[in-house]
Amino acid sequence: MKDVNKFGINTICTHIGEVKDEQFKGAISPIYMATSYAFDGVDVKRYPRYFNTPNQEMLCKKIAALEKTENAMIFGSGMAAVSTSLLAFLQKGDHVVLQQTLYGGTYNFVVEEFEKFGIEYSFTKSLSIKDFEEEIQKNTKVIYIETPSNPLLTITDMKAVSKLAASKGIVTMIDNTFASPINQTPIDFGIDIMIHSATKYMGGHSDILAGAVAGSNEHIEKIFNMGKNLGGNLSDLMVWMLERSLKTLNLRVKRQSKNALKMAKYLAVHPQVYQVYYPGLKGHADYKLAKKQMKNFGGMMSFELKEGIDALKFQNNLKLIKPSMSLAGVESTMLSPTQTSHALLSPEERAKQGIKDGLIRFSVGIEETKDLIKDIEQALAKLK
Numbered sequence: 001m002k003d004v005n006k007f008g009i010n011t012i013c014t015h016i017g018e019v020k021d022e023q024f025k026g027a028i029s030p031i032y033m034a035t036s037y038a039f040d041g042v043d044v045k046r047y048p049r050y051f052n053t054p055n056q057e058m059l060c061k062k063i064a065a066l067e068k069t070e071n072a073m074i075f076g077s078g079m080a081a082v083s084t085s086l087l088a089f090l091q092k093g094d095h096v097v098l099q100q101t102l103y104g105g106t107y108n109f110v111v112e113e114f115e116k117f118g119i120e121y122s123f124t125k126s127l128s129i130k131d132f133e134e135e136i137q138k139n140t141k142v143i144y145i146e147t148p149s150n151p152l153l154t155i156t157d158m159k160a161v162s163k164l165a166a167s168k169g170i171v172t173m174i175d176n177t178f179a180s181p182i183n184q185t186p187i188d189f190g191i192d193i194m195i196h197s198a199t200k201y202m203g204g205h206s207d208i209l210a211g212a213v214a215g216s217n218e219h220i221e222k223i224f225n226m227g228k229n230l231g232g233n234l235s236d237l238m239v240w241m242l243e244r245s246l247k248t249l250n251l252r253v254k255r256q257s258k259n260a261l262k263m264a265k266y267l268a269v270h271p272q273v274y275q276v277y278y279p280g281l282k283g284h285a286d287y288k289l290a291k292k293q294m295k296n297f298g299g300m301m302s303f304e305l306k307e308g309i310d311a312l313k314f315q316n317n318l319k320l321i322k323p324s325m326s327l328a329g330v331e332s333t334m335l336s337p338t339q340t341s342h343a344l345l346s347p348e349e350r351a352k353q354g355i356k357d358g359l360i361r362f363s364v365g366i367e368e369t370k371d372l373i374k375d376i377e378q379a380l381a382k383l384k
């Protein structure tokens, strides 16, 4: 399994990063649950917080293969991956440029914590490359992007950002959660570090909380050095579950993307729908850019109902689609970002990012779209 590049995506998902069961020859990875290993006679002292138990190490190989990088690391949550990566590259007196539209938790982490570390930050005014350039300062060390973004599915030009950053010796990081490595491999566009809430598509069944980071050996070593101090590792049971989930990543994400495109087209012409935000719709402002960067457009979208239709009542009327937190499970879910992912942002900040109170985020699952459409129809009919 040395040359992973020769394998197709489903083979990578299924076989790379398996822990071989040398003792019983089982067909799947055994779990090594030990938190204590011999300290003598082993190259690296194994301890779960050092991210180097057998299951942890092997899972990282699968994630690195998916992101086409040299190395990867896994964490106890997406936020542990985000915070550890940023803190690994930023010190007192450094500056980071972040894109304007970001997952609410990342935004909160920056505005609530960075000042106490003496780290300076700026958010771009828009996603245009000119606006990224404008925010760069002499002490800028990192540019951080998220594309497609949560919850409005904005698209950032990865190639333009990486070119700008490289010209100034700045490291680039992307939150690649929404696309997953199936729909987008940012390293192809020059991005250095890929971050995931593995709680989402990588896990895919709404039962794992995890994070992942992929990049070069040099970059991952830097993140490891911070990670071992912060201690945001993942338990081996969750590691094992994540490895199992990743075997079906391509199958799930492809189906979710296909379903989402159908659902976006249906919602876009619905008389009770005001607007749909999905990069796969030709009317989306960045459709062409999304097409260039993404293989499929993903399973996530947002939409607004027409004025006077209560978004909360609509979601509570749904019978099949679950009005629930988080995203990317095989089951379809909806939520109001103002009450969940972006609840901690002030109304002014939400308005700046274009997140309206009536916005509904739709995570499309693997069900039959005709059943999802029927569910939406009956939920809307009750509001007439």
Ligand code: PLP
Pocket: 077, 078, 079, 080, 082, 103, 105, 146, 150, 175, 177, 178, 196, 197, 198, 199, 200, 209, 210, 211, 326, 341
């Ligand atoms: N990044 C994005 C785009 C997310 O949507 C989330 C969570 O919703 C996170 C990061 C944080 O991940 P976690 O909940 O696994 O900490």
